[in-house]
Structures are given as structure tokens and as C-alpha cells.
Amino acid sequence: xxxxxxxxxxxxxxxxxxxxxxxxxxxxxxxxxxxxxxxxxxxxxxxxxxxxxxxxxxxxxxxxxxxxxxxxxxxxxxxxxxxxxxxxxxxxxxxxxxxxxxxxxxxxxxxxxxxxxxxxxxxxxxxxxxxxxxxxxxxxxxxxxxxxxxxxxxxxxxxxxxxxxxxxxxxxxxxxxxxxxxxxxxxxxxxxxxxxxxxxxxxxxxxxxxxxxxxxxxxxxxx
Numbered sequence: 001x002x003x004x005x006x007x008x009x010x011x012x013x014x015x016x017x018x019x020x021x022x023x024x025x026x027x028x029x030x031x032x033x034x035x036x037x038x039x040x041x042x043x044x045x046x047x048x049x050x051x052x053x054x055x056x057x058x059x060x061x062x063x064x065x066x067x068x069x070x071x072x073x074x075x076x077x078x079x080x081x082x083x084x085x086x087x088x089x090x091x092x093x094x095x096x097x098x099x100x101x102x103x104x105x106x107x108x109x110x111x112x113x114x115x116x117x118x119x120x121x122x123x124x125x126x127x128x129x130x131x132x133x134x135x136x137x138x139x140x141x142x143x144x145x146x147x148x149x150x151x152x153x154x155x156x157x158x159x160x161x162x163x164x165x166x167x168x169x170x171x172x173x174x175x176x177x178x179x180x181x182x183x184x185x186x187x188x189x190x191x192x193x194x195x196x197x198x199x200x201x202x203x204x205x206x207x208x209x210x211x212x213x214x215x216x217x218x219x220x221x222x223x
Contacts, residue, residue: 038159048092070150078115083139091120100126
């Protein structure tokens with residue numbers, strides 16, 4: 001049973017660490033096999049905006065980007081990507097960032113220019129097109145819509161949740177739904193369970209006004 005933490009919080013006040021929650025559920029007979037990060041291994045990658053682009057003085061295929069990541073001063077990043085432009089919102093790996101494939105980012109001198117980070121492709125973030133539109137384009141992944149500068153990439157692409165993988169036993173069929181397992185989680189946490197709000201769906205008239213059925217063979221379809 002996959003239980004996203006954000007979904008759990010819709011029904012229960014979550015007042016402990018994820019690790020403590022695992023322990024509390026275990027004491028109630030529910031083994032949590034894993035706590036899954038939606039973007040495992042990705043750290044210190046934030047939203048940045050390209051404020052200015054200029055040609056690298058010592059390399060024809062490189063560009064120098066002035067990036068605003070929400071700090072007092074912009075940072076300089078050198079890139080070889082050709083799909084970037086001024087005003088674009090991009091994932092920026094800062095000093096110490098961890099990327100897919102156990103890559104760690106540090107400042108580096110690129111042909112005489114100090115680059116303080118790296119602009120990321122979807123692949124370098126471990127993302128596919130199914131995770132975020134445009135993640136598999138050739139070059140830097142361009143973020144869609146509006147995002148606060150300095151926001152974590154996990155929040156920007158909507159993959160900032162934790163997911164509990166809970167193993168259910170056959171005698172607990174009542175927990176084979178999000179509401180069912182959240183009700184049990186509320187008991188484990190000692191919190192009140194918030195019932196989901198069910199809105200009344202008013203009728204839109206007689207169904208016969210929208211569709212009709214004609215029986216062509218009453219022997220094959222007597223009802």
C-alpha cells in the first residue's frame with residue numbers, strides 16, 4: 001500500500017518524524033517496507049532565472065550565464081547548452097549538489113572562467129517525460145510556469161513528497177484504501193481523523209433526456 005505523506009496530512013495532523021511514524025505503525029501491526037523519496041539522491045538543486053547570457057571569451061561552444069537564484073548577488077555558471085535564453089527558469093545545481101548517478105557538483109574553472117554550479121537536464125535530475133513535461137528534451141530542462149527563485153527543484157516539479165510503502169496483511173482489508181490506512185494512522189498518532197468532505201451531487205435531470213436504449217432481440221436480452 002503506497003501512502004503519500006501529503007495525502008496523509010489531508011486527513012491527519014502529522015506531528016512526528018517519518019521514522020517515528022514507521023515505528024508507531026509497526027507497533028500496530030503494519031510493517032513499513034520503505035520510505036520512498038520521489039527524487040532520491042537529488043540535493044541542493046534550486047530554481048534559477050537566467051538574467052544575462054554572453055559568449056565565453058575562450059571557447060566558441062560555451063556560454064556564460066548570470067543566474068538569479070534568489071540571493072543578493074547573481075552567480076556565474078558556464079554552460080555548453082544551446083537551448084537556454086535570457087529569462088528562462090532552469091534547475092541550478094549549487095555547490096555541493098548531488099545529482100543522479102552519484103554526481104557531486106563543485107565550482108570549477110572552465111577555460112578561464114569560474115563556474116559556481118551547473119544547469120541541469122532532466123536526465124541529470126533522474127526525471128523522465130512522465131515525471132515532468134520537457135524532462136527528456138536535449139539540453140537543459142526548462143521549467144514551466146512561475147516559480148520562486150531559490151525554490152527547491154523538488155517543489156518546482158511537484159515531486160517533493162515522501163511515500164510510505166506499507167505492507168498489509170490479509171485480515172486488514174479495511175486498510176486497503178487511502179482513507180482506511182489514514183484512519184489507522186490517526187489512531188497510531190493519537191490524532192483525530194478528519195472525515196473527507198463529500199459534496200452533494202445534484203441531479204441533472206432525467207437520464208432518458210440524454211440517452212436511450214433500444215432492445216433489438218428480446219430473446220438474447222430479456223431484461
